[in-house]
Amino acid sequence: MKASQFFVSTLKEAPADAEVVSHRLMTRAGLIKKLGAGIYTYMPMGLRVIRKVEAIVREEMNRAGAVECTMPVVQPAELWQETGRFEKMGPELLRIQDRHGRDFIVQPTSEEVVTDIARQELRSYKQLPKNFYQIQTKFRDERRPRFGLMRGREFIMKDAYSFDRDPAGAQASYQAMAQAYRRIFDRFGLKYRAVAADSGAIGGDLSEEFQVIAATGEDAIVYCPDSDYAANMEKAEAAAPAGPRPAPAQARTLTPTPGKATCADVAALLGVPLSSTVKSLVLATDVLNDAGEPAGVQVWLLLLRGDHDMNEIKVSKVPGLDAGFRFATVPEIEEHFGAKPGYLGPLDLKKPVKIVADREVAVMADWICGANQVDHHITGVNWGRDLPEPRAVADLRNVVAGDRSPDGRGELAIERGIEVGHVFYLGTKYSKAMGATFLNEDGKPAFFEMGCYGIGVTRLPAAAIEQNHDERGIIWPDAIAPFTVVLCPIGMDRSETVKAAAEQLHMDLLAAGVDVLLDDRGERPGAMFADWELIGVPHRVVLSERGLKEGQVEYQHRRDTAATKVAAADILSFVKEKLAA
């Protein structure tokens, strides 16, 4: 490809709304162009990256036995009403009425459509397993679209859906996809982790996120450097506390803590570690009568160590809280604790509440908590002496770096990641909602066991850039670079020698199957180099008249700090070797 036949457009300045480096660089390098909030044109340079991502995804999906189709972007509401998602999904679901006033949506995913296809097409267990996928435009009307392609409204997703006759089959389909995803992410040439994720109501461990590692990532990834353990923060289990609870050593003491309404302030005031304090979180659930009508409120007190954070997903699995909960209101808190938030604790309650202690809190002795009196805490609190042993103990907290790994093989570390893929065992959630059955071996109808598997095709380039860039611009891995090699001839318009050599090398590389671009725009060397460093083409060859006279050209990888002189006669094999490396 010659630059004159392509479209190269770079900007010195990033737009004011570009907060993250990938958004800034994708805009400056001319990969994308904003049309509206969260809506971008994929410009020629960016589309090349997206097409390479798609090609890798497609090859590996096909290799894994999935079959490609394309489901409509605009979908009738009826199917979404069958699963209840038409009502349940918030304004994120873009709703339309057609000329006849009928309801439609723009697909954010396609579980409903693919399940509808399955219930019509997959009539017998003999047709199973089957996995349909598409690489297709999606839309989610994000409340606050930002970060360019990282959190856009319109985007391209690869979504796959597997159909199996039983859970064992579904697990095999799931594992095949998880393996395909590893191959896909390996091929992208990015540092990533596959981390266990919460699988919601389905339970089990059949949910993994594929996170591209980047310091700027929105997600916290928990992993053990000494083992294979990796999970996202929602899912990562806090290992059971190591030792037994120490014996009480202090007397229970009402201690004035004027104006100190946080554990950190109290610890500082009293000169004790934050980990000797206990924080009180007050939740509420609705109590229903036998007729299922609201008949009152149950208040809950969650106790966590002062230096720990609550993990909502874990809390939502505590029996009694698993049907939904909310934070208690101030009047509800005052009614039960006789005090305002900031000084709450499990002692001297005005009305009984259900107490759930985090596992770490259950093994603490001589701890400090609010006194249920303004400006007062109690120190030297001990289970079994000052209050009954906790009846409910659970893992309620986010893990922290240095926690023991749940597999017992080291300590946990935490890094940041960008979620770009997700594999998920769905069970019969959609097949039951939509009455999607097949005839089993015994001739009886059974619900499909399903899985769903997504890759954010347009998000991936953004994640790749967050991971791979420097002050000059993007640094693409070979596999998804818009061009693998760029040829920069200096003074091509003035020198027949340079022109001939550049065009010959261009032809030779094309013939060798290399995705090469010849920059024949006639830019000055400085501007030309800056463009390609910004765009991030990994391999660059510079041809100049002076160099060619000495029989030399210059090669530089985008990560190299200096160019390497290579004999002009050897450059073809030199580049091919670099690409094979």
Next chain:
Amino acid sequence: MKASQFFVSTLKEAPADAEVVSHRLMTRAGLIKKLGAGIYTYMPMGLRVIRKVEAIVREEMNRAGAVECTMPVVQPAELWQETGRFEKMGPELLRIQDRHGRDFIVQPTSEEVVTDIARQELRSYKQLPKNFYQIQTKFRDERRPRFGLMRGREFIMKDAYSFDRDPAGAQASYQAMAQAYRRIFDRFGLKYRAVAADSGAIGGDLSEEFQVIAATGEDAIVYCPDSDYAANMEKAEAAAPAGPRPAPAQARTLTPTPGKATCADVAALLGVPLSSTVKSLVLATDVLNDAGEPAGVQVWLLLLRGDHDMNEIKVSKVPGLDAGFRFATVPEIEEHFGAKPGYLGPLDLKKPVKIVADREVAVMADWICGANQVDHHITGVNWGRDLPEPRAVADLRNVVAGDRSPDGRGELAIERGIEVGHVFYLGTKYSKAMGATFLNEDGKPAFFEMGCYGIGVTRLPAAAIEQNHDERGIIWPDAIAPFTVVLCPIGMDRSETVKAAAEQLHMDLLAAGVDVLLDDRGERPGAMFADWELIGVPHRVVLSERGLKEGQVEYQHRRDTAATKVAAADILSFVKEKLAA
């Protein structure tokens, strides 16, 4: 590819709403699946066809120097308000409001977005010409979607837009596209015609439709078998009448024609050819006063030969009718003619009307027209004697088969076609509306000269089927078949010989780059053959134990009436030769 790893799904019966053969066959062959009115999932078998169409289009667009990008499906209304299309386009334009109540549309085409890109990106004449294209989902909320992919609401279109500095450049860009389209349609392997089309307000001949020939086509295509002349019916010019007008031979006679309100009935009653009658079409235009307010109605009488049909596009170019017209109302007709429709004519008017005669009518003598009296016509009417020579004479009619070709090189023929491509010179229509300029060589801003170029990617397979099918199913051209070759082993599950031979041939064909499918489903031969004849794979090889024992396999092209025995040892080269043919 093995069938067991793919998805083959055929139906005995077509859905009740499938009116045309392509819709019936695409549904029965499992190429598409209806989700809603005019909205289809492209099933795996159909998607393969679409991908092949896309690949051919993409290769030839790139070869012609166009650059691919992808514009958003969901587009902000603002740009569409700049050109006025947001208001002007009817309910065909699918409108959406997002969560913030802002207006969006689902793209039916992308002139606005690409012009917006150009006015930002193409700042200098040095960057021109430039041609951006996309292959992308479109939506048009058709009032009556039907015929499957032929007139769907959601569809895939390749749309390209060229930007040039002046009309000469735009014409060169247009010609490059017109040539690329010929290469594309040649490669599809379909019978087609590129026909001149009306270019609306722009004028000139820079608009061509690419019509796939099919007896079931909606469009009438006019062509001259003895020359290159081809145009669509709207555009095709009726050559000027051959000879001078004969001298009057009959006297003007009021003739009773009770109940005969059509030319055909009158001709039959009087025993004369239909071509000796003249039909009266009454139109109306609004007359505006100096302030531009409606100040009355001008009534027009169009005279066409009884056997000719009015051509609305031609009528809309008659001076005075070119700002818009409508058919006159019955009260307006009675006010000017003193008679009801059915017996109208240019003689004995109650109030003056503007008369426009078709060129053929202007050379008629002794003609018959309505008498402006119920149940009466006048025979023997002659220009210059019974009424003044016509002041306005124009080509107002559709051509008919047998008309002289406008290039004077033979007679016109008419066949049916399906419009699948369109190239169009746009001029500055969009660049002026959106203030899209670049700096010309003299440093002054100038409006882009634009062209637009569409191919209906998902319509093409339907058109291909309308042209190529028989009672057993589809017959694909090699270039766009879902698979080029199908291997049908008989009793593969029982015979190791058949299995080994089939798998070897499958591997050999794959290695030769042939898009081959091995049907390993274990279907009975009858059902297997019926499936592939329905799906329309052009080349079939049948392997049976009996044949293999004799060292033979059977080859049959989808159009062949019988199979050819081929030595098993030669089948690979035999098939390769067939594909090269």
